[in-house]
Amino acid sequence: GAVVSQHPSWVICKSGTSVKIECRSLDFQATTMFWYRQFPKQSLMLMATSNEGSKATYEQGVEKDKFLINHASLTLSTLTVTSAHPEDSSFYICSARVEKKQADTQYFGPGTRLTVL
Amino acid sequence: AQSVTQLGSHVSVSEGALVLLRCNYSSSVPPYLFWYVQYPNQGLQLLLKYTTGATLVKGINGFEAEFKKSETSFHLTKPSAHMSDAAEYFCAVTLYSSASKIIFGSGTRLSIRP
Numbered sequence: 315g316a317v318v319s320q321h322p323s324w325v326i327c328k329s330g331t332s333v334k335i336e337c338r339s340l341d342f343q344a345t346t347m348f349w350y351r352q353f354p355k356q357s358l359m360l361m362a363t364s365n366e367g368s369k370a371t372y373e374q375g376v377e378k379d380k381f382l383i384n385h386a387s388l389t390l391s392t393l394t395v396t397s398a399h400p401e402d403s404s405f406y407i408c409s410a411r412v413e414k415k416q417a418d419t420q421y422f423g424p425g426t427r428l429t430v431l
Numbered sequence: 432a433q434s435v436t437q438l439g440s441h442v443s444v445s446e447g448a449l450v451l452l453r454c455n456y457s458s459s460v461p462p463y464l465f466w467y468v469q470y471p472n473q474g475l476q477l478l479l480k481y482t483t484g485a486t487l488v489k490g491i492n493g494f495e496a497e498f499k500k501s502e503t504s505f506h507l508t509k510p511s512a513h514m515s516d517a518a519e520y521f522c523a524v525t526l527y528s529s530a531s532k533i534i535f536g537s538g539t540r541l542s543i544r545p
Contacts, residue, residue: 318474348533357521357535358475407474409533420533422467422474 316342318410320423327398328431335393335426337408343388344410348420349381352405364391398430433458435524437536445544450494450509452539454522457503464505465523465533466496475521481505492516517543 317340327333337347345366350358362383363371370383380402382394391410395402405427409420438453456462463482467475479490486498496507505522522536 320474355538357537359535360532363532405472409475419477419480422476424474425472427472 316410316412316419316421318408318421318423320406320408320426322426323424324427324429326429326431329399330397332394332396333398333428335395335406335408335428337391337393337410337423339389339410339421342410342412344391344412345388346411347385347391348409348411349383349391349393350407350409352407352425354405358407361393395428398428400430403428403430433462433524433526433534435522435534435536437520437522437539439539440537441540441542443542443544444512446514447511450507450512450516450541452507452520452522452541454496454505454507454536455503456505456522456524458524458526460526462524462526464496464498465525466490466494466505466507467521467523467535468492469519469521469538471518478507478520512541512543514543514545517541 319338321336347364349361351361352358361376364383364385366385372378385391405425407425409422412419434457436455465480466478469475478494479488481488481498489495494509519538519540521538523533525533
């Protein structure tokens with residue numbers, strides 16, 4: 315089946331630093347990847363849609379200058395949290411789209427837990 | 432606009448008992464519906480999905496769900512709960528295909544009593 319990996323699985327950083335999270339599709343090419351954010355005991359909230367070779371589409375209320383997304387290849391999308399602050403601490407999950415004739419499917423990565431001190 | 436409502440943030444059943452997790456959706460056009468499971472500190476795993484055709488959908492781990500248009504529901508069931516079923520379950524909806532944005536419900540935490 316389609317496998318999506320994320321790196322790192324967890325990261326702790328100091329306030330004001332930037333953190334990069336990678337999302338890779340291991341055995342398929344993904345023209346579209348999605349980035350979600352999940353607070354403790356809450357549901358996933360879509361942050362942005364990442365399209366290979368073009369700019370990401372951000373959801374309303376998501377700061378594009380703070381959450382930089384780069385989809386440089388068909389198997390890799392990165393999310394950079396710039397100048398991180400404690401309120402950015404969260405579980406970040408990516409998904410990658412697999413194109414199929416009958417209903418495309420999204421496969422999710424294992425998530426990255428970010429803690430900002 | 433689409434939305435998903437999961438009734439009950441926490442459901443507890445005995446091992447071997449029926450599992451019923453409720454999900455109602457709102458969509459102006461025929462939706463695609465999904466159930467995902469999330470184990471602690473992990474990503475989401477697709478349990479099952481409804482796109483078109485048969486309204487009773489069978490998924491992995493013995494779960495199934497039935498799409499009822501008249502009730503705008505897509506409840507998840509499993510005849511006999513197992514301890515390993517303890518997890519967070521999310522109902523989700525999207526238009527046309529998974530390439531579209533997925534709107535998730537608030538989630539239901541399933542606990543299994545020995």
